Amino acid sequence: MSSHLKNETEPTMWTAKLRNSWQRNLPIDKLLPDTQPAYVASWIYIFGVLTIAAFGDIIVSGLILSFAGPAWYHTSSVGLFVNSLHFWGVQLFFVFMVVHLWGKFWMAAWRGRRFRTWLTGIAAFLASIGTAFTGYLIQTNFDSQWIAYEAKDGFNAVGIGAFFTPTNIGQIMLIHVALLPLVLGAITVWHVLLVRKNGVVPPIDAAPEGGN
Amino acid sequence: MSGWLSDFMNVPATYIHFTSWLQISVANLIVIGVMVALFIIAMFAPFPGSHSTDSQTSGDQS
Structure with missing residues (x-):
């Protein structure tokens, strides 16, 4: 923290409060370290980074699909290729994320006041499923039609059928291409910032910092 | 889709029935097996450059 911040009076503007809080915490x-503890040299973290890389592929290919439209990506060879990049990117995204999640679970990564890092990871997993x-x-095929009607029965059964209509492709399209990517992106950024702020959890047998 | 890949993929999924209530497709079982294998490799495979000394611990942020 800069020395002048320690001496100034308590700010009243929300911008100054936010700036001071950011500079104090991160x-x-x-935020941009050039060294890390030795125990960060683990493949488990590579899978975390691979998850973000796969997310990047999904966003870029998804943007191309959105702009070109289904008449392109269902018929042209390039469109089918980009559609496949999007689909297989999702498959790899989940494989990488689940391996990262398993690793962090068995490392008990919530130790040392890192429960918010763990919770944002779980939230990202749930948002990804949605x-x-x-x-x-x-x-827009028979598979999606089947899934939509099964999901509609499920939503009705738990009493929220009035709010979610999976058979309404306009509603689902907007949720898929606008709302959920923004939510997932925001959670991911929050997760990475918490990793930067709190650092990576040390190994269980070498953790003197205390507190669970 | 045409060729050997279509013969391989454009067919109904084969399911394995473990009990009367648990079934899983062979494709999903293979994916889960790959994830478990990747996890085991990730836990135990040596990380390049990580075999050296404690001198790398200087940047501990915690």
């Missing part, structure tokens, strides 16, 4: 050398399911609903 200074730039913590995003993937809405993706299956907009394939």
